[in-house]
Amino acid sequence: MSIINKQKIIIAGPCSAESENQMMQTALGLKKINSIDIFRAGIWKPRSKPGGFEGAGKIGLKWLQKVKKTTSLLTAVEVANPDHVEMALENDVDVLWIGARTTVNPFTVQEISEALRGTSNVVLIKNPINADINLWIGALERIKNANVNNIGLVHRGFTSFGNDEYRNAPFWQIPIEMKRLFPNTTMICDPSHIGGKRYRLQNIIQKSLNLDYNGIMIESHFNPDLALTDSDQQISPSDLAILLDNIQWKSKEIQKSEYNDKITVLREELKELDDELLSIFYARMNISRDIGELKKKNNLTILQTKYWDKRLNYLMKLGQKYDLDPIFLKTVLENIHLESIRFQNEARTKK
Ligand code: PEP
Ligand code: MN
Numbered sequence: 001m002s003i004i005n006k007q008k009i010i011i012a013g014p015c016s017a018e019s020e021n022q023m024m025q026t027a028l029g030l031k032k033i034n035s036i037d038i039f040r041a042g043i044w045k046p047r048s049k050p051g052g053f054e055g056a057g058k059i060g061l062k063w064l065q066k067v068k069k070t071t072s073l074l075t076a077v078e079v080a081n082p083d084h085v086e087m088a089l090e091n092d093v094d095v096l097w098i099g100a101r102t103t104v105n106p107f108t109v110q111e112i113s114e115a116l117r118g119t120s121n122v123v124l125i126k127n128p129i130n131a132d133i134n135l136w137i138g139a140l141e142r143i144k145n146a147n148v149n150n151i152g153l154v155h156r157g158f159t160s161f162g163n164d165e166y167r168n169a170p171f172w173q174i175p176i177e178m179k180r181l182f183p184n185t186t187m188i189c190d191p192s193h194i195g196g197k198r199y200r201l202q203n204i205i206q207k208s209l210n211l212d213y214n215g216i217m218i219e220s221h222f223n224p225d226l227a228l229t230d231s232d233q234q235i236s237p238s239d240l241a242i243l244l245d246n247i248q249w250k251s252k253e254i255q256k257s258e259y260n261d262k263i264t265v266l267r268e269e270l271k272e273l274d275d276e277l278l279s280i281f282y283a284r285m286n287i288s289r290d291i292g293e294l295k296k297k298n299n300l301t302i303l304q305t306k307y308w309d310k311r312l313n314y315l316m317k318l319g320q321k322y323d324l325d326p327i328f329l330k331t332v333l334e335n336i337h338l339e340s341i342r343f344q345n346e347a348r349t350k351k
Contacts, residue, residue, distance in 0.1 A: 002150040003037055003074060003094070004122045004186050008249055009152075009215030011095070012041035012240060015230040016053065017060035025222035027067040029237025035244060039064075040217060041071040044084060045229060046101045053228040070090065082115035089121065097124035098139065100156055100193075104128040109139045113146040122150045122186065124217075128175065129174070131158040131171050136178060136231055140185070143190055152186035153178055154217055157194035157207070167233070170204070172272040176211065191232045192219040201235065205247050211272075212265045258285070281336075287333025288340035292347030303307035303341060312337075 004011065012030050018025055029075055032035050034149060034282045039077055041064060045055035056063070064075045076095035079085045080102050080168030081277040088096050096116070102108050117124060122141055128135040136153070143151055157168025179187055221227045224234040235243065250261075295301070312333060319329040 002120070002122060004152050006037065007214060008035070008187060009036040009038070009186070010036045010244070011040050011217040012036050012220045012237075013038075013076070014221045014227065015042055015219045015234060016045050016178065016186045017041040017043050017056045017063055017067050018053075018226060018228050019056070020063045020066065022268040023060075023063040023067055024070070026220060026237065027071050028036070029222055030220060030240070031071040031073065033241045034245065037074060038076050039067055039071065040095075040097075040219075042229070043077045044080060045087075046078075046080060046099060047229075058087060061087060062092070065091055066095065068094075076122075078113060082111050085112060088319075089119065091251055093121070094139075095124060096120040097154065098126060098143075100126045101214065102126075103139045104132075104135055106138055106142070107136070109142050113142045113148075116143065116148055117146040119148055120150060122152065123148050124152045124154050124222075125251065126154040126156050126190070127174065128158050129168075131160070131169075131174060132175050133177060137181070137284035138180065154188045155194070155213075156190035166194055166200070168194050170194050170207075172207070172211065172269075173276060174320045175213075176272065186214045188215045188217050189213050190217045192217075192230065196222070196233050198233060198235050198239075201233075202243055202246060207245070207268075209247060209249055210264070210268045212261075212268075228280060234263065263297050284336070285340065288343040289347045291343030295344065296348045301309050306310070308337060331345075 005072065011210045012033075014022065014026055027039050041060065043055050043060040043064070045053065045059065053240050054340060061077070064077065067304055068075050069236075074094040075092075076097060077093050078099045079088055079096045080099060085096060098109065098112060102112070125139050125143060127135070128139075133300075140151065140153065153175070154168070157166060157170050158174070163169045177189060178185075178293060189205060191204035191208070193205050195201050201218065205218075208216070218240065220231060220237055220240050221234040224231055224236055227234050268342040315333055316326060316329060319326065
């Protein structure tokens with residue numbers, strides 16, 4: 001059985017392979033944590049700008065082989081082109097992952113799929129950096145079409161403008177939809193790239209486990225402050241051991257029955273969507289306020305009936321497509337509209 005079918009998969013290791021010593025020290029620390037299955041390390045590092053540390057390259061694969069021999073942990077690297085795939089397979093790497101910057105590019109994903117054709121190794125596909133589910137689905141289909149059977153998905157968050165709560169906003173509804181579309185595909189959370197900071201890791205992991213993810217991929221470095229890449233988000237193996245002790249693979253409410261399992265996951269999904277709804281309301285009201293101010297400057301009335309009529313008609317039709325009850329939808333839309341007018345009015349009457 002492939003490791004990808006195991007429940008509670010834990011992948012840990014440094015963001016980048018920096019030196020043999022850094023790899024060995026980290027791996028020996030991680031080996032002490034019994035629950036760790038796979039040692040990860042970036043050999044070729046995609047950097048936004050040139051001039052930064054771009055990974056150790058091929059020699060890192062030799063260090064990885066030593067780690068495997070010494071610790072008997074499985075190993076994982078990122079592959080960003082067919083050459084990487086070839087070198088990784090030649091050097092006995094067990095798990096190959098496609099990074100977020102690659103998933104966005106169907107040309108590259110196709111080339112990588114060809115290089116992977118028929119492999120029994122595990123292939124993990126990270127979500128694309130932008131919040132476009134079709135790119136993620138497309139990458140999964142391309143890899144599947146190359147007769148790769150041991151596939152997992154890694155949720156590492158999405159670039160988003162104006163968010164300072166995370167390094168990469170999780171947009172949980174996207175992996176939730178992937179899980180709905182591909183219920184038998186392993187979903188792994190990468191809290192390191194979502195959080196960007198050590199103190200955020202635990203909550204992100206717990207949230208993903210409450211959503212019934214199958215495992216985590218986390219960055220760990222024997223001395224995180226010295227790490228050449230992603231220093232703020234890496235944690236030491238001993239801190240990782242504490243963190244793993246403090247998470248619950250199933251939330252407290254869940255008992256043994258299947259009903260409880262399912263209801264808890266569904267409730268978590270609803271919670272995420274409700275949070276999202278509120279943040280959309282917030283953004284919408286801010287725009288209403290801006291419109292109020294603009295109308296004030298131009299001395300226009302608040303209610304522009306014709307425009308609203310047109311929008312309402314359009315949205316009611318769209319609602320049909322989404323199977324929404326027309327009475328329910330009309331009430332919601334009219335209330336949102338009324339509240340927007342109140343916001344506009346407030347902005348208009350403000351001195
Ligand atoms: C990584 O895992 O180190 C990495 C580069 O990740 P991502 O592709 O998610 O940015
Ligand atoms: Mn990293």
